[in-house]
Amino acid sequence: MTVKPPTPILDRVAGPADLKGMSQTDLTLLARDLREEVISVVAQTGGHLGSSLGVVELTVALHAVFNTPFDKLVWDVSHQCYPHKILTGRRDRMHTLRQGGGLAGFCKRTESEYDAFGAGHSSTSISAALGFAVGRDMGQPTGDAIAVIGDGSISAGMAYEALNNAGHEKRRLFVILNDNEMSIAPPVGAMSKYLSGLYHETPLGKLKDMAEDFEAALPGPIREGARRARQLVTGFPGGGTLFEELGFDYIGPIDGHDMGQLLTVLRAARARASGPVLIHVCTVKGKGYKPAESSADRGHGVAKFDVASGAQKKSSSNAPSYTKVFGQTLTDEAARDAKIVGVTAAMPSGTGLDILQDRFPKRVFDVGIAEQHAVTFAGGMAASGLKPFVAIYSTFLQRGYDQIVHDVVLQKLPVRFCVDRAGLVGADGSTHAGAFDVAFLSNLPGMVVMGAGDEAELRHMVATAAAYDEGPISFRYPRGEGMGVEMPERGQILEIGKGRVVREGSKVALLSFGAPLVDCLTAADALEARGVSVTVADARFAKPLDTDLIARLAKEHEALITVEHGAEGGFGALVLHWLARTGRLDRGLAIRTMTLPDAFIEQGSPAEMYAEAQLTAQDIAATALQALGVAPGQFGQASA
Numbered sequence: 054m055t056v057k058p059p060t061p062i063l064d065r066v067a068g069p070a071d072l073k074g075m076s077q078t079d080l081t082l083l084a085r086d087l088r089e090e091v092i093s094v095v096a097q098t099g100g101h102l103g104s105s106l107g108v109v110e111l112t113v114a115l116h117a118v119f120n121t122p123f124d125k126l127v128w129d130v131s132h133q134c135y136p137h138k139i140l141t142g143r144r145d146r147m148h149t150l151r152q153g154g155g156l157a158g159f160c161k162r163t164e165s166e167y168d169a170f171g172a173g174h175s176s177t178s179i180s181a182a183l184g185f186a187v188g189r190d191m192g193q194p195t196g197d198a199i200a201v202i203g204d205g206s207i208s209a210g211m212a213y214e215a216l217n218n219a220g221h222e223k224r225r226l227f228v229i230l231n232d233n234e235m236s237i238a239p240p241v242g243a244m245s246k247y248l249s250g251l252y253h254e255t256p257l258g259k260l261k262d263m264a265e266d267f268e269a270a271l272p273g274p275i276r277e278g279a280r281r282a283r284q285l286v287t288g289f290p291g292g293g294t295l296f297e298e299l300g301f302d303y304i305g306p307i308d309g310h311d312m313g314q315l316l317t318v319l320r321a322a323r324a325r326a327s328g329p330v331l332i333h334v335c336t337v338k339g340k341g342y343k344p345a346e347s348s349a350d351r352g353h354g355v356a357k358f359d360v361a362s363g364a365q366k367k368s369s370s371n372a373p374s375y376t377k378v379f380g381q382t383l384t385d386e387a388a389r390d391a392k393i394v395g396v397t398a399a400m401p402s403g404t405g406l407d408i409l410q411d412r413f414p415k416r417v418f419d420v421g422i423a424e425q426h427a428v429t430f431a432g433g434m435a436a437s438g439l440k441p442f443v444a445i446y447s448t449f450l451q452r453g454y455d456q457i458v459h460d461v462v463l464q465k466l467p468v469r470f471c472v473d474r475a476g477l478v479g480a481d482g483s484t485h486a487g488a489f490d491v492a493f494l495s496n497l498p499g500m501v502v503m504g505a506g507d508e509a510e511l512r513h514m515v516a517t518a519a520a521y522d523e524g525p526i527s528f529r530y531p532r533g534e535g536m537g538v539e540m541p542e543r544g545q546i547l548e549i550g551k552g553r554v555v556r557e558g559s560k561v562a563l564l565s566f567g568a569p570l571v572d573c574l575t576a577a578d579a580l581e582a583r584g585v586s587v588t589v590a591d592a593r594f595a596k597p598l599d600t601d602l603i604a605r606l607a608k609e610h611e612a613l614i615t616v617e618h619g620a621e622g623g624f625g626a627l628v629l630h631w632l633a634r635t636g637r638l639d640r641g642l643a644i645r646t647m648t649l650p651d652a653f654i655e656q657g658s659p660a661e662m663y664a665e666a667q668l669t670a671q672d673i674a675a676t677a678l679q680a681l682g683v684a685p686g687q688f689g690q691a692s693a
């Protein structure tokens with residue numbers, strides 16, 4: 054066991070106010086303590102280690118220079134917020150991070166007044182900070198607005214929309230570009246190259262418009278570097294950076310691990326800025342912890358780990374993850390069909406498309422964090438005759454909704470949507486819940502919507518999507534390991550709009566869509582043990598509905614229970630609409646639709662979250678009994 058190093062300076066800090074009178078040396082030592090604290094906390098909890106380690110000095114400097122929470126510090130994605138949480142009065146609860154009832158892994162306005170704006174999805178910080186700046190200028194009780202955005206997140210369209218608007222507004226606003234030359238994977242795209250160019254070509258600090266002023270304020274050696282950098286950059290054709298063209302004063306690049314540079318530049322910017330300023334800060338993801346710095350993703354997201362070795366706790370399951378089954382199956386299909394291509398928005402490993410990429414590097418397109426573009430780009434590829442599989446987590450697909458509707462579905466283009474992380478995802482909590490995809494996809498004319506009941510079903514659905522050329526098609530599957538079912542060598546092509554009966558009974562029908570199938574089977578066992586005969590059906594399709602199957606279940610059972618890991622307005626609603634429309638609700642059928650509640654569920658283990666959502670096997674059995682009019686006490690007496 055590693056003994057945690059002492060943290061004497063951090064121990065003196067109750068909140069950001071304590072940083073104000075500290076010397077640069079003490080702030081540097083504070084950053085050292087803070088880094089140790091982050092490592093020891095995340096070793097116990099797991100979480101976003103690398104990004105948090107990379108901004109330790111920046112966090113200290115920002116809280117030392119600005120007047121939070123009156124000044125609004127907006128962290129983009131906010132997966133790098135652990136040092137911020139520690140410094141803003143939450144140190145004693147850090148061991149509860151990402152757990153049920155504990156601190157969230159992201160910034161949350163409900164958690165602290167220092168969390169100026171909630172996040173979890175990327176590239177929103179500049180827009181939100183600009184909103185604060187306008188609020189301030191219109192007399193609201195708020196100070197400076199500071200957005201901290203990573204080089205991965207600044208690749209998204211929304212960030213440019215905000216920069217464009219901020220340049221036009223010309224209001225005092227600080228955007229800190231935290232450039233660690235990493236997204237989750239190495240970043241891709243022209244913007245990333247451009248930032249790299251700024252970093253590698255200018256030794257230190259181009260301070261163009263504010264330059265002369267700044268240079269005067271800088272200590273000797275830094276001032277010299279800044280002057281050289283300014284001369285170098287102002288000699289460029291066009292005379293400035295992209296950010297300057299957008300109306301920002303550009304300062305940087307500066308070393309984000311050098312407290313002296315950070316304090317000097319932030320203080321000077323705070324003292325002198327009158328309009329929007331972009332401060333380009335270069336950091337190392339995973340900084341100061343070797344196992345993180347040397348891993349391929351720089352310790353982006355880690356399980357609990359041993360501090361000395363960096364070894365992470367492994368999953369105890371032998372079943373492959375759904376993501377892996379998806380990646381492998383798609384790779385098999387791609388080996389047979391040269392038209393298959395994959396599209397990911399900055400998540401090749403998270404989505405399993407790295408498996409396809411390893412085998413066919415030219416057939417996988419990582420577009421960066423750009424879900425909207427990913428969808429329309431796939432639309433174009435589909436229109437050209439290719440077979441694009443766009444793999445995006447359910448929660449991030451929300452960002453591409455108009456593109457799904459307008460660019461793909463309206464034109465009946467055969468884009469395959471691979472909707473990973475469907476349902477509740479656990480530690481990432483409500484921002485990352487895959488709650489809405491069934492509702493928002495199945496209301497689109499002509500869209501096929503599938504949900505995998507287990508990993509073998511997922512394999513069938515990948516094969517089905519590969520074979521389906523008539524229009525858009527989607528399939529959803531959850532985070533984590535599969536059920537450990539026997540895997541077919543090759544996926545079968547499913548008949549579109551046809552479900553299957555998994556278990557025959559007579560009194561109550563449990564109709565599952567996707568992952569709750571296993572819970573329905575467990576519930577059926579419990580009900581059968583108490584004398585209730587149960588049919589379990591796997592709908593496979595939310596759209597088109599298997600109306601023959603639903604009609605039969607409705608006719609032959611006293612009660613029909615639909616179960617899904619999605620919000621209201623999804624599969625159950627479609628079943629209910631169809632039953633109502635065809636008069637089948639007029640004949641005494643008891644029906645219940647089990648969905649996620651109309652509420653956001655905070656982080657916890659998936660089991661805890663589903664318990665809170667009342668979507669466990671026990672809840673299904675209890676709902677069935679209630680629908681049959683059997684009181685829980687009469688459970689044993691129910692007749693088949």
Ligand SMILES: Cc1ncc(C[n+]2csc(CCOP(=O)(O)OP(=O)(O)O)c2C)c(N)n1
Nearest residue numbers: 104173174175203204205206235236237399
């Ligand atoms: C809209 C959206 N798409 C994808 C993600 C997943 N994601 C979280 S962090 C991240 C990388 C961000 O890179 P960067 O902004 O450079 O921050 P770093 O992790 O390097 O500190 C990605 C792709 C997300 N949170 N939001």
Ligand SMILES: CC(=O)[C@@H](O)[C@H](O)COP(=O)(O)O
Nearest residue numbers: 130132173354403474481532
């Ligand atoms: C911050 C973020 O959005 C990602 O890092 C996300 O936490 C990854 O989730 P998975 O662990 O499910 O891939």
Ligand SMILES: [Mg+2]
Nearest residue numbers: 203204205235
């Ligand atoms: Mg980055």
